[in-house]
Amino acid sequence: MSASTKSTSQWDSPPVYDVDIYSDEVIADPYPHYQRIRDAGAAVWLPANGLWAIGRHADVRACLADHETFRSGNGVSGNEAANRMAPGNLLASDPPLHDHLRRIVAAPLSPRGLNDVKGRIEATAEDLVDRLVRRGTFDGMMDLAQYLPVSIVSELVGMPEHGRENMLRWASAVFDMLGGANKRGEDALPVVMEMRAYTVNEATRDKVRPDGWVSMLYEAADKGLIRPEQVQMLMRDYLGPSLDTTIFATGHLLYLLGTNPEQWQMIRDDPSLIPNAINEAVRVESPIRGFTRYLADDKVVGDTLIPKGSRALMLYASANRDERRWEKPETFDVKRVLTDHVGFGHGIHSCAGMQLARLEIRSILTSMVKRVKRVEVGVPVLAMNNVLRGYERLPVRFVAD
Structure with a gap:
């Protein structure tokens, strides 16, 4: 039934969940809150954030696929200050601009583009x-999860050394800005502005690697494919898919393998399960909790009307644990049939760097299968971030075969 045919009184009492979705409490233990949001309804009003929350799997996928109604060009943050800064980049744009920019930015991140670096990463x-096997005990985040993104991928991006040293800090701040209007987001602003100043003043054409991804953006500007002033904006699009999301997904997978040793043994017995294990880890512990969308028109989600001009938070991490879609969704099962999780997003804004992430993690697991009999993990320390979910530290021990 459309909004125009349903009486106004029937929209007067939408489901409400009165909790700050970006608070420390929720970030530290989000899954019970996501469960309550899913149970409350298909679309739930969050008065503390001024957002609608979409937490069920089918609804998140449907809304992400409807990019004409649920638009990204007005920004994808949970706070308007960040949204005013963002429009025009790959994440915060709509077709036809989005499609044009994605062809340029995503070229080196495609399977064909990654062929040139696959051997080196492996x-x-x-x-x-x-x-790490010889070492035995190590920090799974700093010593393993961060290693490939920092040592290789940051070089592929091609920024000068100062930028490479700061990419993790800058990327984390960007994701804090993409969350709610809280102290984390406020504290991130000067760090984000530092990154922007760097891209304008230091990541200039004469200082970037001539064969790097940023150099390709300058070449695209030479060809008239993008405006010269878009180069600095688009080079920032390499931070997220190149770094934090991959790092946190790797950390989650390490922890899940350590706490589910029978699953690691299944992978060792049948390494063809590696790609599915990566997807299952991203489903169980989505590195990105969710982004928002701006509604270009009234939209009925489930039994609730979301008015035009509203902002809806697509909770990927909730959708991926929706018991309406997954049997025992909190369980890590490397043999689970996975076709439609939203850990990498869905639709035209699906993660541009997901093939790179899969290549990096697959290379690590393939190497581990040959050498690591057992993965032992300690208690992880959660990184507090408005949008990202991952570990700051993770004690790990590789027991050699």
Whole structure:
């Protein structure tokens, strides 16, 4: 039934969940809150944030696929200050601009584009796992999860050394800005402005690697494919898919393998399960909790009318644990049939860097299968971030075969 045919009185009492979705409490233990949001309704009003929350799997996928109604060009943050800063980049744009920019930015991130670096990533993963097996105990985040993104991918992006040293800090701040209007977001602003100043003043054409991804943006500007002033904006689009999301997904997978040793044994017995294990880890512990969309028109989601001009938070991490879609959704099962999780998003804004993330993590797991009999993990320390879910530290021990 359309909004025009349903009486106004029937929209007067939408489901409400009165909790700050970006608070420390929710970030530290989000899944009970996501459960309550899913149970409350298909679309739930969050008065503390001024957002609608979409938490059920089928609804999140449907809304993400409807990019004409649920628009990204007005920004995808949970706070309007960040949304005013963002429009025009790959994440915060709509077709036809989005499609044009994605063809340019995503070119080196495609399977064809990654062919040139696949061998190097695999060889580096082999050396890394060898060292960590000999070492025994290490920090799974700093020593393993961060290694490939920081040592190789940041070089592929091609920024000068100062930028490479700060990419993790800058990327984390960007994701804090993409969350709610809280102190984390406020504290992130000067860090984000530092990154922007760097891209304008230091990541200039004469200082970036001539064969790097940023250099390709300058070449695209030479060809008239993008405006010169778009180069600095688009180079920032390499931070998220290149770094934090991959790092946190790797950390989650390490922890899940350590706490589910029978699953690691299944992978060792049948390495063809590696790609599915990566997807299952991203489903169980989505590195990105969710982004918002701006409604270009009234939209009925479930039994609730979301008015035009509203902002809806697409909770990927909730959708991926929706018991309406998944049997025992909190369970990590490397043999689970996975076709439609939203850990990498869905629709035209699906993660541009997901093939790179899969390549990096697959290379690590392939190397581990040959050398690591058992993965032992300690208690992880959660990184507090408005949008990202991942660990700051994770004690790990590789028991050699």
